Amino acid sequence: GAVVSQHPSRVICKSGTSVKIECRSLDFQATTMFWYRQFPKQSLMLMATSNEGSKATYEQGVEKDKFLINHASLTLSTLTVTSAHPEDSSFYICSAPRTGGAYGYTFGSGTRLTVV
């Protein structure tokens, strides 16, 4: 079945540094990737939608200069948290919609970011 590999699973970084999270579609082409943020014991909030070869679309209230999204190929989308601060600590999850009428989504396993 369709698999999205997300790395790293956990990362701790110092305040002010940048962190890159990668999501790779292993056995299918992901023309679109959704990026979510999940605070503890809360639901998933859509941050942005990336499309291969074009600029990402950010949800209202999400700083595009802080959360840089790149979707340079059909199998790789990245989220870079720039100048991270403790309030950016969260669980980040990517998801790719499946095509071919399946109308489903494949989720990455998530990245736990802790900014100290």
Place this chain on the structure above:
Amino acid sequence: AQSVTQLGSHVSVSEGALVLLRCNYSSSVPPYLFWYVQYPNQGLQLLLKYTTGATLVKGINGFEAEFKKSETSFHLTKPSAHMSDAAEYFCAVRAGAAGNKLTFGGGTRVLVKP
């Protein structure tokens, strides 16, 4: 636009008892509806989905859900809870075939008591 409301942020059931998780949606177009399960520090796993056709949908691990248009509901049930069902459950809606984004409910945490 669409939205999802999950009634009850926490549900506690005894092992072997019925699991019922409630989900109500709002959508301006015929919705596609999903239930996902999330274990700690993991991504989401699809339990089942409704797109068109039969309104009673069976999923993995013994779960099923029924789409009721008149009630705008898509409640999730399992006849007999197992300890391994302890997790967070999310209901989500998509604006039919033309839509692409998923909108999630607030989630329901299930605790299973021995």
